[in-house]
Amino acid sequence: MSMVTVPLPAVFSNPETIQSIHDPQIRESLVDLAEEFVREVNGSGVSPSDPRYGEIWVKARERADEQIRLQYGQRFLNELR
Numbered sequence: 001m002s003m004v005t006v007p008l009p010a011v012f013s014n015p016e017t018i019q020s021i022h023d024p025q026i027r028e029s030l031v032d033l034a035e036e037f038v039r040e041v042n043g044s045g046v047s048p049s050d051p052r053y054g055e056i057w058v059k060a061r062e063r064a065d066e067q068i069r070l071q072y073g074q075r076f077l078n079e080l081r
Contacts, residue, residue, distance in 0.1 A: 006057055009037050009064040010080035017080055029071065030080075037064045 011018070011034040021027045040060040046053045069077045 006054060007061065009034070009061040010068055010077055011037065011064060013081050014079075026072070030068070033064050033067055037061065 007013075011030050018027060018030055021030070037060050040063075041053075041057055044053070044056045046056055065077060068080065
């Protein structure tokens, strides 16, 4: 079985950047997005060894990153990556 590497959602990519955000509302929003991502992936009931798991991961990552882009802009999203 071959392993496939997929990118992390932006909320997990750079913890130092998130910790350095001074606005507590933004930090809380990012924590909420991270928790939502975990719930979406883990709550799917699909095993990580199942090929569908990767699809679920990618869709959840895209949703989380898009939410950041919509709320805070592309530049902010890029800084998190």
